Amino acid sequence: MAQEVSLQDLCKELEKEELIELVKHLADQYMDIDMAVMEWYVLQKGTEKQNPLSDKLLWEYWERAEEIISNFNDYGGGPEDLEYEAYEYLEKITSLLPQYSIPTEEKRILINRLFMQYAIGNSGFDDVLMDTIYELCESDSDWKHVITLLQKEPDDWNQTLIMRIYKDQLQDGEAYLQLRLQSLKYGMDYWDLAAYYISQEQIEKAIEVAEAGVENGQGRKTELFAFLFDYYADQNEMNQIQVVVDAAFHKQSDIGLIRERAFVYFKRKNEYEKLKNMLVRAFRTDxxxxxxxxxxxxxxEHLSAEDWAEVQEEMIGIVQKESMIDYLEICYDMEMYDEILKIILEPSEYIYIDWDSFADKLVDQYPREIIEYYWNKGCLLIPSGNRKRYKEAVKHFEKARDIYEKKLNEYDVWQTRLEALEIQYRNRRAFLDEMRVFG
Structure with missing residues (x-):
């Protein structure tokens, strides 16, 4: 038997010049060998900050990523494997930056080329392109250059990026405020400004902005309501808390959040009437x-027996109208089993709701009715069925069988129904095949 020869053994036999020739030969044969060798060298030997090898790798990564991203921009996307490849090259660029101080002129060229692909905006790489640009920025001059590029492509998102750069990177509050005060449309715009004032310990201005945002902002206002409620709760300003609560209901915004906070606060302060009114008001609101x-x-739990007796029937009606699942849970707690049975056995109005959990709870009280529940569910799946639906039907029939056997001790009745069902659908071979689990 011939002795195995490893690649390592072969390389050991080669002289230095021969190894160089081997690498050159491989580079001619395989396009990625040159980059693999450079990456290996950087990993093994490290690099100086101005090492031309790092520069070579940096541009090699970008040009490969750029080719893919440019094609994605042309066609509005592309193959998933190329998408991953482009992401990998961009990640390699950012991982190389800490090891390599790219000259300012080259940095600007790279930022410009990244931004060119970002500005086209049809590749799906917009976020990672901007993230890579951010990684390249080291000085105020770099950030100001990015602002200049963003200003040439005016839209709401780029304006937001400009404001963030002024605020977070350049710490230029004056420039940030000048833009932010001109762009207050959404609740999150107001919250961005309020959060800035909070960071500057200008709480009164933050309160003023948050209140304006609750009144005038569009969309999400969660942070605004939370900030205002928590602030006034800390100050124990009951009247202002009530204003915030009223605003949430008036605007139909963040009622759940305000309900939870108000509940905790009013309970802690022993404000029973306010607690009661808020709970009932919230429950009456969908x-x-x-x-x-x-x-x-x-x-x-928290209303007095007298107050609860006054509203209980109304509250049950609200639950029944808005959430049938929760209504049946309440019915079960109140031992209204007939009501549950009535609803789950007439499912036409709620055809897409799964009542199995309630059926299982009632099996001891109504075994025969629950048999019919599962039997009918299984039968409904057969006429327009396929393998998947037949398998699901079998699961329902298994539950019916278990009740016959374990609750009623009527296995013979089950067998009779099973045989009749198989005769009825004797021409459905796939169905009969799935039913073989019953013997």
């Missing part, structure tokens, strides 16, 4: 992410 079941029980 808002996003409302926790019907939890809020219902919270009211039940």
């Amino acid at each position: 808002y996003r992410d409302k926790k019907h079941y939890d809020d219902f029980n919270s009211m039940k």
Whole structure:
């Protein structure tokens, strides 16, 4: 048997000049060998800050990434493998920067070429291109150059980037404020300004801006409401807290957040009437992410017996209208089992809701009714079925069988129904194949 020869053994036999010739030969044969060798050298030997090898690698990475990104800009996207490749090259650029002090002139050229692809805005690489530009910026002069580029492509997002550079990178509050005060449309615009004033310890101005944002801002206002409520709670300004609560309900904004904060505050201050009124008011309002079941029980716990008796029926009606799942949970707690059974056995109005968890809870009280629930669910899947639907139907039939066997001890009845079902669909071979689990 011939002795195995490793690549390492072969290289050991070569003289220095022969190794050089080997590397040159491989570079001619395989396009990425030259870059791989340079990367290996940098990893093994390190580089000086001005090493031309780092410069060579930097531009090699960018030119390869640029070619891909340019094509993506032309066609509005491209293959996923090329997308990953471009991301990898950009990551290599940022990982190389700490090792290499790129000359100012070259840096500007690279920033300009990155920005050119960013400005086209059709590649899907916009965020990572701007992130790479940011990584290249080391001085105020670099940041001001980026601002100049952004100003040549005026839009709302670029204006936001300019403001952030003034505020966070150049610490030029005057320039930031000049732009920010001219651009207050959304709630988050107001919050950006309020947060700046907070960072400058100008709380009164922050309060003024936050209140204006609650009144006039569009879209998200969560941070504004949270800031105002927490500030007035810290100051124990009850009247102003009520103003914030009223504003949330009036604007139909962040009611859940305000409800939670107001609940904690009023409870801590033993303000029962305010607590009661706020809980009832919130429950009467339909808002996003409302926790019907939890809020219902919270009211039940914290309202007096007399006050709860006055509103309980109304609150149940609200839950029934807005969240049937939570309504059935409440019915179960109140032992209204007939009501649950009525709803889950007539599912036409709620065809896309899965009632199985409630059916399982009622199996001891209503075994025969729950058998029909699962049997009917399974049968509905058969007529227009496929393998996937047949498998799902079998799961429902298995639950019906288990009730027959374990709750009613009527295995013979189950067998009779099973045989009749298989006869009814005897021409559906895939269905019968799935039903073989029953023997």
